[in-house]
Amino acid sequence: MESMDTPQSLAVAIIPEADTIDLPDTLPPADLLEQLVNLIETDTRRQSTRQAYAADVRAWETWAEQNGVEDPAGRPAHPIWVAAWVADMAHRGNALATIRRRIAGLGADHKARGYADPTTHPIVGAALDKLAKSNTKRQKQARALKRDDIARIVESLDDTTLAGARSAAMILLGWSCALRVGELVNLQVEDIALAGDRLTVQIVGGKARNRDAVDEVTASCDPAGLLCPIDAVRNWIELAGIESGPIFRGLTKHHTIRQTAISARAFGDIIRNAAKAAGVTAWVDVSPHSLRRGWATEAANHGVPANVIKTHGRWSNTATAEKYIDSTGSPDRLAAVRSVITGTPYGEAF
Numbered sequence: 001m002e003s004m005d006t007p008q009s010l011a012v013a014i015i016p017e018a019d020t021i022d023l024p025d026t027l028p029p030a031d032l033l034e035q036l037v038n039l040i041e042t043d044t045r046r047q048s049t050r051q052a053y054a055a056d057v058r059a060w061e062t063w064a065e066q067n068g069v070e071d072p073a074g075r076p077a078h079p080i081w082v083a084a085w086v087a088d089m090a091h092r093g094n095a096l097a098t099i100r101r102r103i104a105g106l107g108a109d110h111k112a113r114g115y116a117d118p119t120t121h122p123i124v125g126a127a128l129d130k131l132a133k134s135n136t137k138r139q140k141q142a143r144a145l146k147r148d149d150i151a152r153i154v155e156s157l158d159d160t161t162l163a164g165a166r167s168a169a170m171i172l173l174g175w176s177c178a179l180r181v182g183e184l185v186n187l188q189v190e191d192i193a194l195a196g197d198r199l200t201v202q203i204v205g206g207k208a209r210n211r212d213a214v215d216e217v218t219a220s221c222d223p224a225g226l227l228c229p230i231d232a233v234r235n236w237i238e239l240a241g242i243e244s245g246p247i248f249r250g251l252t253k254h255h256t257i258r259q260t261a262i263s264a265r266a267f268g269d270i271i272r273n274a275a276k277a278a279g280v281t282a283w284v285d286v287s288p289h290s291l292r293r294g295w296a297t298e299a300a301n302h303g304v305p306a307n308v309i310k311t312h313g314r315w316s317n318t319a320t321a322e323k324y325i326d327s328t329g330s331p332d333r334l335a336a337v338r339s340v341i342t343g344t345p346y347g348e349a350f
Contacts (some may be wrong), residue, residue, distance in 0.1 A: 056105025079121035145294035
């Protein structure tokens with residue numbers, strides 16, 4: 001049966017802004033456009049990025065309207081207004097990382113619409129450079145979730161329910177494999193291989209890599225059972241009856257499973273609320289990033305070599321990996337304090 005969509009409507013589906021820009025007089029045939037729509041819509045790996053950029057664009061348009069930009073939704077935005085937005089965000093106390101991300105989102109929006117990117121203009125670059133040089137505010141770090149924290153959270157979850165099983169699987173897999181939140185929420189069933197006491201995850205197009213690149217990371221079984229990512233993932237997949245597509249999906253208010261992947265924002269709320277319910281200290285600082293930081297910290301505290309931590313977490317270099325390690329309360333630092341207080345040799349203070 002032929003599609004009832006016209007090339008015009010399909011073009012709008014591909015480019016949501018197509019009704020506000022000039023489309024070519026002659027469009028590709030409807031069947032080709034429909035194939036392109038299907039290709040784009042099934043690319044769930046881009047979902048979290050699209051959502052983040054959409055939020056950045058909304059932030060720009062809200063600010064632009066409040067500050068007198070003649071056409072807040074118009075494109076292209078003028079570089080001097082974008083630079084002024086940078087200055088105002090800095091004045092309001094936004095973190096440098098937040099400002100950079102918002103600017104990147106606005107730039108991506110312009111590129112997607114076919115307009116010149118105003119965020120690459122020298123005046124915007126100068127504002128960001130000056131801000132970076134004068135920035136002395138330390139970026140707030142996510143609270144590292146270490147082994148005891150993870151055990152407390154998982155133990156408090158009811159993995160016989162869909163919500164509890166999904167939370168346990170995401171937390172244990174994300175922690176044991178040191179996954180970025182985008183990698184975790186966009187995992188497909190086809191990306192994992194379960195074999196005995198081993199689970200291998202294929203990460204396609206990871207951070208700072210082209211979309212054809214594939215990384216592999218492996219998790220092992222926990223004989224004690226509580227912190228076993230393999231058991232948790234198996235339990236979730238079987239309970240949810242998922243055979244292909246996104247592994248971790250949203251749930252409706254009626255506790256039915258959606259077909260689309262859960263968002264990074266939703267998982268952030270889930271893990272923070274789970275940490276709060278489990279009585280984890282400083283739960284307010286918990287985020288999906290806490291899993292990655294927690295694994296690196298726990299590995300370092302147990303003497304895992306820095307190069308192994310780097311490889312498992314897929315960091316570009318050892319120095320970057322070390323930034324993820326929270327040394328507060330680490331055995332060597334505690335031993336140093338204990339040594340001084342008790343007057344015992346450092347080697348005997350562990």
